[in-house]
Amino acid sequence: MTLKLLGVSGSMREGAHSARAIDFVLDAAREHGAETRMISLRELDLPMYRPRGQAIETDGVRLANELVVWAEAFVLASPDYHGSMSGAMKNFLDYYWTELAGKLFGYLCASHEKGLTVMDQMRTAVRQCYGWSLPYGVSFNGEEDFDKAGIKTPAVERRLRMLSRDLVVYGSLIRDQFRRDLESDTPETFVARYRKQ
Numbered sequence: 001m002t003l004k005l006l007g008v009s010g011s012m013r014e015g016a017h018s019a020r021a022i023d024f025v026l027d028a029a030r031e032h033g034a035e036t037r038m039i040s041l042r043e044l045d046l047p048m049y050r051p052r053g054q055a056i057e058t059d060g061v062r063l064a065n066e067l068v069v070w071a072e073a074f075v076l077a078s079p080d081y082h083g084s085m086s087g088a089m090k091n092f093l094d095y096y097w098t099e100l101a102g103k104l105f106g107y108l109c110a111s112h113e114k115g116l117t118v119m120d121q122m123r124t125a126v127r128q129c130y131g132w133s134l135p136y137g138v139s140f141n142g143e144e145d146f147d148k149a150g151i152k153t154p155a156v157e158r159r160l161r162m163l164s165r166d167l168v169v170y171g172s173l174i175r176d177q178f179r180r181d182l183e184s185d186t187p188e189t190f191v192a193r194y195r196k197q
């Protein structure tokens with residue numbers, strides 16, 4: 001069975017490098033048999049998160065809800081804003097909790113530095129939701145590593161290809177074990193809390 005991989009671009013900038021890197025990762029993931037979809041938070045324009053009952057329902061919210069439930073693994077890309085993930089990415093993550101559990105996440109960061117704090121913040125938010133993370137991320141400098149045709153730095157391209165492959169391979173393994181644990185009655189697994197009563 002193919003892995004359903006959702007890319008999320010957290011930049012509000014037109015022509016964002018975050019979105020271009022997501023496109024590259026999703027193209028490569030399809031070569032490994034993944035089914036892919038993409039969300040650009042710039043286009044989705046999600047309202048600021050409000051708790052259930054006070055939520056503002058827009059077409060963007062409905063599409064995000066549908067795709068987050070559909071996805072079995074994610075690649076999140078954020079620009080580095082003051083050493084943090086973008087507000088748009090944090091707002092997107094605030095909408096979800098149990099929907100992210102047991103799914104694998106990979107992280108990208110468009111930064112003039114290394115983007116490590118940005119990717120650590122996304123990893124922390126995902127961990128709080130019981131999602132799994134690849135043990136590395138990929139950062140790039142938009143101006144230096146991209147040109148009009150695409151990615152021009154071979155080392156960045158290699159790392160993005162590696163991340164695509166690892167997301168598909170490890171994402172499938174984790175998805176399959178999560179499903180087995182959901183269907184079993186083993187009490188000694190974090191998955192027990194996600195079983196339907």
Ligand SMILES: Cc1cc2nc3c(=O)[nH]c(=O)nc-3n(C[C@H](O)[C@H](O)[C@H](O)COP(=O)(O)O)c2cc1C
Pocket residue numbers: 011012013015016017018019078079080081082083084110111112113141142143
């Ligand atoms: C509000 C704001 C804060 C930023 N802070 C940083 C920063 O702390 N470190 C950095 O390397 N770049 C910083 N940048 C630059 C962006 O991270 C950089 O331009 C990035 O490539 C944009 O990604 P995008 O093309 O996906 O929008 C900042 C940009 C903005 C708008």
